[in-house]
Amino acid sequence: MNVALHIGGTLAGLAWIPLALSAPGMWKLAVLLFPVVHGAPGILGHRLLERSADVGDARWRRKDHSPWLFIAANHRLTFERLLGVK
Structure with missing residues (x-):
């Protein structure tokens, strides 16, 4: 379920980009909401399902890796998973 939430968040974030670009008057709101649309499902998955004590619920706050690494890992x-490629 946690993986499904990560995949859903990634796909929602990718779908959010053209939606945000099609509403030029709302781009500031779209930019502010992008992290919520893209990241919230994965964070929710960690919070509700994983709860790893050694890592914690908010992995994106870790300082030992770049935040971009977590985004790249989600993608x-x-x-x-979707293409069956490893």
């Missing part, structure tokens, strides 16, 4: 996970 890689989605690509691998």
Whole structure:
């Protein structure tokens, strides 16, 4: 279920981009809401399902890896699972 939430968030974030670009008067709101649309399902999955004590619920706050690494990992996970590629 956690993986499904990550994939759903990634796909929702990717779908959000053209939606935001099609509403030029709302771009500021669209930019502010993008992290919520893209990241909230994955964070919710960690919070409700994983609860790993050694890592914690908010992995994106870790300082040992770049935040971009977590975004790239979500996109890689989605690509691998949807296309069956490893």
